[in-house]
Amino acid sequence: MGTQLLQLHDVSLSFQGISALNSLSFEVAKGEICALIGPNGAGKSSLLNVINGVYRADAGDVVFDGVRFERIHPYKAAHLGIGRTFQHNALFGRLSVIENVLAGLARHGRATFVENIFRVGRDPAERRRFRARAERILAFLELERHAATVVATLPYGVQKRVDLARALVAEPKLLLLDEPMAGMNQEEKREMSRFVAGVNAELGTTVVLIEHDVGIVMDLAHHVVVLDYGRKVADGAPEDVRINPDVIAAYLGTVH
């Protein structure tokens, strides 16, 4: 798929002497969907946290869109074009869907988050532009009819899509999704997969996602990286990774 958008070189990270990532290297090509899989505690979330600056690696470096860094502040990562959703719901439950989506632009404008959502920002042109962006993303994710709905009243699967909208409204080049389908039933998972595939194909966003459901991963991802105890055990096309004996031993045989 052409050039690399993200490269990790020998990244290591440990917590109080316990290794979470062990000299990990891999690359993500521009325009692909890359899935990170591996048993619980393998280091998947830690890896996303290093890429977007929540954690600082002990060693190694990251190159994103031609910019090399050993450490990066999460604000800077967002400005460079790295978007993120979290494993646990980080939405504002009492605010509406559009207010939550506007919160995804808080780091990108001149007005503060509160000014934006309550429409009292300093710059009316910016406010209009942000609202138009939020409305476009809601339409793309088929959330328009929920725009004014308080998030906490929506079904879980729809809330996860609002979380996706909030990450996407900033128009990231790279979208990091931490278990976007966790806790969903099969129908919700299929629906979410369809939206992630649509974001990738139609908006051109490169995606790195963590997902435990191997069936979903095999259908959705172009590229799969398998971690075990902070090390990479496989890296390749889904059809090759699926038959790799190390993967079967490390992951596919593990019950979650």
Ligand SMILES: Nc1ncnc2c1ncn2[C@@H]1O[C@H](COP(=O)(O)OP(=O)(O)OP(=O)(O)O)[C@@H](O)[C@H]1O
């Ligand atoms: N903030 C932290 N403080 C201490 N240890 C941590 C911290 N974050 C992660 N770890 C440890 O690092 C290792 C990797 O954890 P991580 O959450 O990255 O794995 P994971 O593959 O995302 O797991 P899961 O599938 O359960 O989310 C684990 O041993 C975990 O206990």
